[in-house]
Amino acid sequence: MIRVTLPRFGRFDAWRAAARDLASARVAMEDVTWADPDTPPDLFGADPAPPPRNHPVVATQEFLQLARQVASHSDPERWSLLYGALMRAQDDRRFLSNPADPMLDRLSRMAKSVRRDIHKMHAFVRFHELPSDGPRRAFGAWFEPEHPILEAGTPFFAKRFADMDWLIATPEGTARFDGDAIAYDDPAPRPDLPDDASHGLWQTYFANIFNPARIKTNAMRSEMPKKYWKNLPETRLIPDMLADAPRRVQAMRDAGASDAPAFAPKITARLRQQPDDSIPDTLAQAASQAARCTRCELCHAATQTVWGQGDPAARLMLVGEAPGDQEDLAGLPFVGPAGQLLHRTMAEAGLAPDRAWLTNAVKHFRFTARGKRRLHQTPDRDHVDQCRWWLDLERRMVAPRLTVALGATAAFALTGNRKPLTPRRGLVEPARDGGPVLITWHPSLILRLPPDRAPAALSELRADLAQAVQMVA
Amino acid sequence: MAQRTLQDKLAILSDAAKYDASCASSGTTRRDSRSGGIGSGGGTGICHAYTPDGRCISLLKILMTNFCIYDCAYCINRVSSNVERARFSPEEVVRLTLEFYRRNMIEGLFLSSGIIRSPDQTMGDMVRIARMLRIEHGFKGYIHLKTIPDASPDLVAQAGLFADRLSVNVELPQDASLRHLAPEKRPETIRATMADVRLGREAAKDRSHTGKRPPRFAPAGQSTQMIVGADQATDVDILNTSANLYSGYQLKRVYYSAFSPIPDASAMLPLIKPPLMREHRLYQADWLMRFYGFDATEIGSAHPSGNLDLAIDPKLAWALANRAQFPVDVARAPREMLLRVPGFGTKTVGRILTARRNGVLRYADLLRMGAIMSKAQPFVTLPDWTPGALTDSAGLRARFAPPPEQLSLF
Structure with missing residues (x-):
């Protein structure tokens, strides 16, 4: 029997070097005993390791990563298991990618x-402040992990607390950090850690963040197993917190509702001034009323009312369908892909955006949620009818000489005519309130058309916009 | 009134903060203190302790002050409550955060506040605290700031530069209940704030024409919270609202908080026992929407009332209501269908997909790979298992539901 004794620290690298040599001589798993410094010597002595031979030894990155983690397990058989897996992988390493394989599973x-x-170590180590004579503050902790994870678990603390000296003592050994590298030492008796006032504050926090009306001790115990409790300053409060919880809940119930302090109604009265809902005189008033609009149900899902934008005294008004995803988020009309196309086309037609009033027939976004995206939906007739209140106000206040209806929804909102758009495109129809309405495509239609038909529609839109500019010139 | 000690204030202002469920500290940018400062972040969050209410403590969750001019019926800090009031100075918040942090008790700070004077004033103070931590103390831990609705977009933009996560609570699943119970809040401005945060995050991802990256903006994203059981909304309503929020504002999480009795309650709301099981089922349903490809109506339609079945989990309830789609052949079914099998989680499904490329999967293999076969049995076929008539048997639900209990007479 060959015996390999691994050191207390730097174990994994020592195992890796020894395992590589043994595997290069194809020594079988059964012929090696792996020992820690504390393992008693073998009763019948041990053979020396054979010299390395020249069989190739290969290990994948994934296997090494797995082995490094397994190396910190408390099971004394772990070295042998890892060596067995290494040997098996020399012949056929497919098992390392098969989750159904029992060895990989173990x-x-x-x-x-x-x-x-390790994660629980990162969570449950509690530092006590130690007296320090240098410029750096010093802290110490005692922790009892389930596995020998001191070396694997402590680099986290060096990264997190680089500006303080700390020591973490465990039954496996001690880790010390003073700003350079972590130094590991053999186990020492549990250090006497001084009282720390911040631990008292922490207990105050722990007791007060607890809601006595919800008791879920199983959830607590599964995430904070009792084996870690003895070194946590806060856990000793738990029995009293639990014992007192029913009384506190009953007290809340008995106390019931109370009378508000005298100053409260004055403050709320000031904040709750009834908004002005009289018929607005200006566009700004109309916009602030529209921001609170609940005339149809679209306001519940959409972000905000998207009011019109542009020159409030414009001769030309452009009406689209409804805000899309981007418009809804930004609260501005025509900022999404279709809006950008419209702006480009307007520029080509010689129409500056600040010389027109741009708005939509419906002022809230309508959509269905699909995972992380919102899919645009065309507003219903009812939405258009409800929202016409705002469109009519806008038309009355802007008083354009000509209105351009972009697409069928706008055309319906303005003219009341729901007939198909194709024969009406490029023509002027009377609006419901009498003004002229030039009907054209909505830019989003052009974005959706197949590449062979889009250019024609785009030049029609451009021509219609140019015609509109001429009509109001 | 005697001067309050730091301990008194901590007691009052942590008690006032406990109704916020969020405590996540994960998913921010990787950074640590080797290049100066204190703290680290990135990767999975760490829960440093658990209270007996089953909630984790990852962050120091406190209010800057619990003075508030709003009157939200469900909130302990509303103006009409007689709760004890206190206010931290910014230095006190910074000191508590750093001292707890150095003792490895927290991952960082979750700062919220009652609204004093005005939303802008309050938000400005919170941003100042975050700036002190980041700039003056080089703090690299996690900062979660509660965004005050109606605060100016400029302040929200500044907050995003210092905070890892921003959140604003929608509070209630339906606009009408919010308008009723929290008359000073406006659902549309709450959503507009979330939209601002989303746009801020997207803008921070665009490189300039020189290839320079703009400063990071709330790298751990945004979240929100809804109170469950304080209004009449059904679970389908709640899940639809969540679906809208996830899709609209790219939220990392929607938290559901079972409405819990508060000391000094408002007469507008009942002092009920918090519906903890309902909250749990909603979280499960939320997971189904985010990781399992279910949509809200699908989950909700398993029960005609529009509420989730409290006795069994929502995936099982869906499978029982859609048995025509089962049993599923584990060797052939696509990922989407495997994800719908009760008892199979996302990790198990991932393992199944890898393992079935290597060979035939049997019952024992699935068991070893983490599948809960007691649940999956009626819904799968394997080379050594067929459910037979079990899938369509009338008593299938009873196998999973806990046995009926006699109601207490007293």
């Missing part, structure tokens, strides 16, 4: 247990 579970223990 190693994965061990690694998971180690990862969890």
